[in-house]
Amino acid sequence: MTRTLPAGITVNVRVPASSANLGPGFDSLGIALGLYDEITVSTTDSGLTIRVEGEGADDVPWGPSHLVVRAIERGLQAAGVWADGLDVVCHNVIPHSRGMGSSASAVVGGLAAGRGLAAKFDAELAYGNDVLVQLASEFEGHPDNASASILGGIVVSWTETDQPANGNGAADHHTRTYRAVRLEPHPSLRPIVLIPEERSSTAHTRGLLPDMVPHGDAAFNASRAALAVVALTQRPDLLMPATADRLHQGYRASALPLTTKWIERLRTAGIPATVSGAGPTVLAWLTGEFPAELRELAISDGLRVLEPGIADGVLVD
Numbered sequence: 001m002t003r004t005l006p007a008g009i010t011v012n013v014r015v016p017a018s019s020a021n022l023g024p025g026f027d028s029l030g031i032a033l034g035l036y037d038e039i040t041v042s043t044t045d046s047g048l049t050i051r052v053e054g055e056g057a058d059d060v061p062w063g064p065s066h067l068v069v070r071a072i073e074r075g076l077q078a079a080g081v082w083a084d085g086l087d088v089v090c091h092n093v094i095p096h097s098r099g100m101g102s103s104a105s106a107v108v109g110g111l112a113a114g115r116g117l118a119a120k121f122d123a124e125l126a127y128g129n130d131v132l133v134q135l136a137s138e139f140e141g142h143p144d145n146a147s148a149s150i151l152g153g154i155v156v157s158w159t160e161t162d163q164p165a166n167g168n169g170a171a172d173h174h175t176r177t178y179r180a181v182r183l184e185p186h187p188s189l190r191p192i193v194l195i196p197e198e199r200s201s202t203a204h205t206r207g208l209l210p211d212m213v214p215h216g217d218a219a220f221n222a223s224r225a226a227l228a229v230v231a232l233t234q235r236p237d238l239l240m241p242a243t244a245d246r247l248h249q250g251y252r253a254s255a256l257p258l259t260t261k262w263i264e265r266l267r268t269a270g271i272p273a274t275v276s277g278a279g280p281t282v283l284a285w286l287t288g289e290f291p292a293e294l295r296e297l298a299i300s301d302g303l304r305v306l307e308p309g310i311a312d313g314v315l316v317d
Helices: 067-079 102-121 129-140 144-151 202-207 215-233 236-242 249-255 257-268 292-300
Strands: 003-005 010-021 025-044 047-054 081-083 085-092 154-161 176-183 190-195 273-275 282-286 304-306
Touching (some): 003 102, 010 144, 025 144, 047 067, 067 085, 067 102, 129 144, 129 154, 129 176, 144 176, 215 236, 249 273, 257 273, 292 304
Parallel strands (some): 047 085
Antiparallel strands (some): 010 025, 190 282, 273 282
16 A cells, blocks of 8 residues: 655655766666756645756656656655655766766666655665665666666676576566666776767667677677676776777767767877767776876867766765
């Protein structure tokens, strides 16, 4: 039986940005980055009020179709509770449509708020991060960004289905279970992001990918994704070969000319760099200082240069 929350319960949520793929780990590797959206949610007697400040405030609906609101409702439903009214305030810092997981962060923030409201009402209603990964990934369709924002650090994520091993049958009719584990990054790693002004559509850039890839490219990426786990956690000196990719970046290059130029420029300078998610942001890895001349060139090209650090997962109080 669904229980109704009383008015006056409030939670504050702080959810990090994320970057996915990290080069070869298509839809499976991710990292939480220290740029945060903050969400405050209170239960009320009736209705919905929502305010959005910061990034994307003029681009998103201020009503029940807002992604955060939908995620809050799903989070409440998963805990077996409901609220007759909600007051929602979103302060957004994560850039939208730049390959930094803004939609995943919105989903994770809303779900975590729903879980937090239920837990403040009755601590026994709180569910674990494994459920949060599942719920968020159902929104997203893949777990890499969402699980990074939930668990923090570096994540390896994967999807299990009840589809036969031979792949026969319509995949849409099979149950998907989303899972993820957190890895501790090497302490010397310093991610840096170069963020263009233009936006990118994940649907568009994903549509540029072929349905079939050469066996050699698949084998290449399998080895480099495995190596990336070693490089990110133990051997940062291996990050240059570990961030090489043949499955997605080349196919997207024509749609991301500035991104592609800067990945090539950084890698030529000995700095491991990849597309962040579907782009257009560039993710690079440092163990020292970012060269001043490269920073100046990037700024002159209209790029924001940020060093956000590696974040822990979503926080609720």
